[in-house]
Amino acid sequence: MRWKPKVMKTMALGLVLTTFLAGCSSSTGSSSDSKDGKTKDGKVELRMTWWGSQSRHDQTQEIIKKFEEENPDIKITSEFTGFDGYFEKMAAQAAGNNLPDIMQQNFGEYLNQYADKNLLADLSEYVEDGTINVDGVSDIIMDSGKQGDKILGIPTGTNALTAFYNVDMLKEVGVENLDGNWSWDEYVDIATKVHEKTGEFGTRLMEPKNLFEYYLREKGQKLFNEDGTALGYKDDKLLSDYFELNKKMVDAGVAPGYDTIQQIKGVEDELIVHGKAPFDFRWSNQATALDSASEQELAMTLLPGDNNREGMFLKPAMLWSVSENSKHKEEAARFIDFFTNNIEVYEIGGSDRGVPIKEEIRNEMASTLSDTDKKVFDYIEMVTDNSSPIDSNYPQQASEVLGALQEVDELVMYGQLSPKDGAKEFRKKAESILGR
Amino acid sequence: MTELKPTGPKRKKKSDYQNVTGYLFISPFLLGFFLLTLYPILYSLYLSFTDYDLMSEPNWIGLDNYVRMFTGDETFWQSFKVTLMYAGVAVPFRLIFALLVALALNKVVEMAGLYRTLLYLPSVVGGSIAVSIMWRQLFGNDGAFNSILALLGIPTHSWLGDPKTAIWTLIVLYGWQFGSSMLIFLAGLRNIPKTYYEASSVDGASPIKQFFIITLPLLTPVILFNMIMQIIQGFMAFTPSFVVTNGGPVNSTLLYVLYMYRRAFEYFDMGYASAMAWFMLIIIAVLTGLIFKTSKHWVHYESDSK
Numbered sequence: 053m054r055w056k057p058k059v060m061k062t063m064a065l066g067l068v069l070t071t072f073l074a075g076c077s078s079s080t081g082s083s084s085d086s087k088d089g090k091t092k093d094g095k096v097e098l099r100m101t102w103w104g105s106q107s108r109h110d111q112t113q114e115i116i117k118k119f120e121e122e123n124p125d126i127k128i129t130s131e132f133t134g135f136d137g138y139f140e141k142m143a144a145q146a147a148g149n150n151l152p153d154i155m156q157q158n159f160g161e162y163l164n165q166y167a168d169k170n171l172l173a174d175l176s177e178y179v180e181d182g183t184i185n186v187d188g189v190s191d192i193i194m195d196s197g198k199q200g201d202k203i204l205g206i207p208t209g210t211n212a213l214t215a216f217y218n219v220d221m222l223k224e225v226g227v228e229n230l231d232g233n234w235s236w237d238e239y240v241d242i243a244t245k246v247h248e249k250t251g252e253f254g255t256r257l258m259e260p261k262n263l264f265e266y267y268l269r270e271k272g273q274k275l276f277n278e279d280g281t282a283l284g285y286k287d288d289k290l291l292s293d294y295f296e297l298n299k300k301m302v303d304a305g306v307a308p309g310y311d312t313i314q315q316i317k318g319v320e321d322e323l324i325v326h327g328k329a330p331f332d333f334r335w336s337n338q339a340t341a342l343d344s345a346s347e348q349e350l351a352m353t354l355l356p357g358d359n360n361r362e363g364m365f366l367k368p369a370m371l372w373s374v375s376e377n378s379k380h381k382e383e384a385a386r387f388i389d390f391f392t393n394n395i396e397v398y399e400i401g402g403s404d405r406g407v408p409i410k411e412e413i414r415n416e417m418a419s420t421l422s423d424t425d426k427k428v429f430d431y432i433e434m435v436t437d438n439s440s441p442i443d444s445n446y447p448q449q450a451s452e453v454l455g456a457l458q459e460v461d462e463l464v465m466y467g468q469l470s471p472k473d474g475a476k477e478f479r480k481k482a483e484s485i486l487g488r
Numbered sequence: 489m490t491e492l493k494p495t496g497p498k499r500k501k502k503s504d505y506q507n508v509t510g511y512l513f514i515s516p517f518l519l520g521f522f523l524l525t526l527y528p529i530l531y532s533l534y535l536s537f538t539d540y541d542l543m544s545e546p547n548w549i550g551l552d553n554y555v556r557m558f559t560g561d562e563t564f565w566q567s568f569k570v571t572l573m574y575a576g577v578a579v580p581f582r583l584i585f586a587l588l589v590a591l592a593l594n595k596v597v598e599m600a601g602l603y604r605t606l607l608y609l610p611s612v613v614g615g616s617i618a619v620s621i622m623w624r625q626l627f628g629n630d631g632a633f634n635s636i637l638a639l640l641g642i643p644t645h646s647w648l649g650d651p652k653t654a655i656w657t658l659i660v661l662y663g664w665q666f667g668s669s670m671l672i673f674l675a676g677l678r679n680i681p682k683t684y685y686e687a688s689s690v691d692g693a694s695p696i697k698q699f700f701i702i703t704l705p706l707l708t709p710v711i712l713f714n715m716i717m718q719i720i721q722g723f724m725a726f727t728p729s730f731v732v733t734n735g736g737p738v739n740s741t742l743l744y745v746l747y748m749y750r751r752a753f754e755y756f757d758m759g760y761a762s763a764m765a766w767f768m769l770i771i772i773a774v775l776t777g778l779i780f781k782t783s784k785h786w787v788h789y790e791s792d793s794k
Contacts, residue, residue: 140749147543311737312629314648449755451754
């Protein structure tokens with residue numbers, strides 16, 4: 053009993069001592085990130101993060117080097133990962149109030165999530181005073197980075213869903229050049245023929261996260277309602293039809309089941325890359341990765357559907373955002389300006405982050421485009437003429453709802469749920485998530 | 489006591505000084521313990537009663553997270569079931585395997601060190617990402633395992649793609665990393681006096697009888713220790729399901745900790761994830777307590793019998 057105060061006293065002493073020691077080491081250790089975030093030689097230091105493939109990492113580092121050459125007062129340290137894990141890492145940094153100055157941000161649920169929590173800086177003033185020059189960028193594109201009247205992200209480029217197809221494999225069954233006018237029935241028909249003729253798969257299983265929304269839009273429906281509090285479509289038959297369409301092909305061996313899909317790690321691994329399936333539906337900026345990995349001749353067209361003008365939309369490939377806690381917002385804005393306005397950036401990166409948002413850059417690049425980039429530019433032009441505006445009513449919990457859709461899709465494709473029950477199950481899950 | 493009184497104050501001072509030195513020396517540890525262990529633990533208990541989403545201030549919501557966990561979340565129960573099955577099958581599997589190898593190694597005299605090292609190796613690289621990636625390759629559709637089956641004329645199978653078999657690949661992976669339990673068993677075996685065996689062979693006991701009458705009873709304290717350590721490890725497993733199968737197919741390999749990680753960092757649901765962590769803590773504590781309680785009946789300490 054008697055020793056208790058003594059223990060407290062000595063422990064307090066020890067505490068003071070160790071905190072003192074710890075304090076010393078931390079103040080000497082972080083010399084580069086001292087009070088005003090400047091390096092020893094007076095440069096402003098910016099932290100920047102992005103996700104992507106190896107080729108993107110290499111390109112981006114080259115772009116950063118160019119930027120530092122032209123802006124000797126700024127030094128950029130970069131952190132990058134694949135898409136898996138990126139937002140988990142950002143969440144942890146946000147919790148620690150330690151978001152990077154410049155971050156690659158994703159349109160939709162992620163942007164909305166960060167916006168709701170006031171974690172992103174409003175870039176309006178830098179756009180107004182010309183630090184970020186967006187002259188000639190269409191309003192539709194700029195809107196995608198807006199929340200209310202705040203500009204929270206500048207798009208790196210434009211993207212659209214694409215039906216990639218293998219020209220030679222389609223020729224084998226007598227289909228020359230798809231022009232984007234094709235129904236779902238025709239799609240299934242071609243896929244089945246290719247499967248019967250070649251013995252390979254006739255298509256790749258559609259990823260529900262991106263494609264069910266397209267499927268709904270093409271039928272004049274939305275995934276979420278206006279204020280993002282519930283699902284946007286009323287009739288479960290829409291989802292059960294979608295499941296049915298895919299399930300039939302899986303059962304017939306025309307499309308692979310999840311046991312095959314699960315083996316695919318990364319775009320370079322996709323069936324279409326190895327000539328094992330003629331179709332693959334994914335984002336247009338992935339053409340670079342597909343083409344460079346594949347020896348097949350791949351072409352791009354609109355997704356199937358009688359109404360694909362309604363279904364198709366342009367999406368910002370990704371956004372550049374500045375975090376609210378950044379001490380150097382202006383310097384960060386200068387980088388974004390460099391990224392959107394410097395032709396050299398696109399000479400290095402091509403269409404990997406989408407087609408440039410500025411027309412003058414697109415025109416300037418036209419003469420020197422690689423074959424792949426030319427294909428992507430043409431395709432985006434085609435979508436621009438054949439599309440309707442994107443739905444930006446994604447609720448905060450959207451990523452969880454889409455996760456549930458993925459889960460149900462697996463259950464249905466494995467045959468553990470019928471398409472009809474799957475559609476009901478998804479509604480039940482989505483409602484419980486959105487109602488929380 | 490009373491006769492010591494006169495010298496008391498002086499002595500007290502000396503020991504006082506000694507104590508201060510002692511406390512000073514352990515204070516870095518105490519500080520680390522309070523700041524890095526105790527405080528986070530208690531804070532997570534607090535968070536489990538809030539709706540903390542990592543970015544905005546936590547709001548107190550009482551027992552809501554726990555209620556939701558037990559009544560409104562099928563995935564939670566799925567992950568719990570998978571983890572029970574994983575720990576329930578993989579732990580005995582690993583222990584039996586470790587014991588068998590330890591018994592074999594105990595007999596080896598020549599180059600024992602080399603064998604021990606080789607067998608321990610999988611556990612050194614054990615929890616690592618690299619091994620998990622290797623596992624993914626081995627059991628993939630075009631992986632080594634299927635190639636061998638094909639060579640032998642046995643039909644191949646999508647091991648990781650079939651909800652029925654995916655969890656088994658993880659269980660085999662767990663069993664394969666038996667090294668540390670094996671070393672502890674080996675030390676336990678070495679501790680059993682040779683004289684027991686000599687005496688029993690004089691009486692004509694067969695090796696099998698010796699194993700059940702001498703080896704196993706004397707090894708029970710080691711078995712108890714290994715069992716508890718392995719059960720805790722089994723419940724906390726994360727890397728294999730994260731890397732090899734990512735919880736799929738259809739959540740058949742969704743281990744508890746992986747689901748917790750998803751809730752925390754993918755769905756910004758840290759309050760709920762904290763509640764999950766506390767539920768797991770209670771489950772492990774109860775299980776460990778139960779094992780300790782039953783241990784009276786099957787663990788034999790040599791000191792007791794004397």
